[in-house]
Amino acid sequence: MTESLREHRQGPVQLRGKQIPQSTTDERLLRESGDAEWVHSDPWRVLRIQSEFVEGFGALAELGPAISVFGSARFKPGAPEYELAGQVAQGLVEAGFAVITGGGPGVMEGANKGAREAGGTSVGLGIELPFEQGMNAYVDLGINFRYFFARKTMFLKYSRGFVVLPGGFGTFDELFEALTLVQTRKVQRFPLVLVGVDYWSGLLDWLRDSVLARGSISREDLDLIKLTDDADEAVRMVIEGLRDLSDEVEAAAAAESAGTNGS
Numbered sequence: 104m105t106e107s108l109r110e111h112r113q114g115p116v117q118l119r120g121k122q123i124p125q126s127t128t129d130e131r132l133l134r135e136s137g138d139a140e141w142v143h144s145d146p147w148r149v150l151r152i153q154s155e156f157v158e159g160f161g162a163l164a165e166l167g168p169a170i171s172v173f174g175s176a177r178f179k180p181g182a183p184e185y186e187l188a189g190q191v192a193q194g195l196v197e198a199g200f201a202v203i204t205g206g207g208p209g210v211m212e213g214a215n216k217g218a219r220e221a222g223g224t225s226v227g228l229g230i231e232l233p234f235e236q237g238m239n240a241y242v243d244l245g246i247n248f249r250y251f252f253a254r255k256t257m258f259l260k261y262s263r264g265f266v267v268l269p270g271g272f273g274t275f276d277e278l279f280e281a282l283t284l285v286q287t288r289k290v291q292r293f294p295l296v297l298v299g300v301d302y303w304s305g306l307l308d309w310l311r312d313s314v315l316a317r318g319s320i321s322r323e324d325l326d327l328i329k330l331t332d333d334a335d336e337a338v339r340m341v342i343e344g345l346r347d348l349s350d351e352v353e354a355a356a357a358a359e360s361a362g363t364n365g366s
Contacts (some may be wrong), residue, residue: 155253159228162246163261166224169201170341171258173277174210174268184210184269187298189217190334191266196223198338203228203262206238206245210268215241228254255280264294264341269302286324294344296329296337303330 172192178184192202192214202218204211206227218225219241227242231249238245248254258277267278278297284290297303307330314320329340 152250152253155248155250156256159246159248159253159257160260162244163226163257166201166226166244166261168199168263169203169224169226169261170195170264170266171203171262172210172214172266172268173205173270173274174214175270175274176205176207176209176211177271178209178213178269180212184299185213187334188213188268189220191268191298191337192217192223192225193221194334194338195266195341196221198342200263200341201226203258204242205229205273206242206247208239210270212239212241215239219243228257230254259284259290262293263345264296266296266298266337266341269299282324282327285327286320292327292348294329294341294348295327296331296340296344298331298334298337300330300332 172188172195174184174188188210195202196218201224202214203226204214206215206229211227215225215227216239225241225243227238227245229238229245229247230251231247238247246257248257255277259281265277265281267274278295281293281295285292285295297307307325307328310320310325315322315325329344331337331340
């Protein structure tokens with residue numbers, strides 16, 4: 104694409120050509136400053152950050168039960184991962200869930216396409232990136248974010264589970280942040296299913312043979328992750344995981360009630 108035709112989303116603003124900045128909003132926020140200029144500019148950034156949370160909460164508040172699907176933006180239509188994402192999304196919609204992705208191409212587009220074609224709600228949470236390709240054409244409800252942390256909050260607040268297909272650093276970041284928040288009990292436990300046995304087995308082997316073996320995590324932490332190659336089984340694992348969690352919550356509430364009555 105020529106310089107004059109390049110497009111860039113910056114929150115609600117669309118930029119082209121020479122108007123495209125050389126750095127992202129996140130980068131400018133986190134950049135170390137040698138003077139006190141940030142004292143005057145950063146309080147205004149807080150208002151922009153606040154607006155992203157307000158817009159996200161407002162747009163997604165009535166979404167209903169949803170599952171997020173993560174994976175690489177680099178897989179083209181027709182690739183096995185792209186098609187598998189569509190099959191997973193279709194199964195999730197048939198099970199009564201909306202589907203949330205990062206709104207981009209690749210696995211995300213495959214999942215949004217599958218959700219739309221199955222008659223479900225297809226959501227995209229986009230992010231400002233220097234090499235951004237824009238929201239894919241299969242997103243029915245899309246929100247563009249400047250800040251990664253605001254976007255991540257929306258994934259975690261409005262998703263009841265996560266299905267993760269093969270991906271790169273961004274996918275790893277989403278996967279491990281979700282695991283960390285569950286492990287530290289910052290969020291309620293939810294189903295987390297990896298799809299792609301060949302792709303993910305090496306990572307799981309390393310977690311078991313190196314990380315767990317050295318005591319850096321507990322056996323229960325590994326139990327948070329399920330693995331499959333099959334789209335239908337991935338959906339079943341999500342449903343069963345939510346059912347098990349519901350049973351645990353009910354049992355805990357009953358035990359607490361019995362203890363209170365007994366005292």
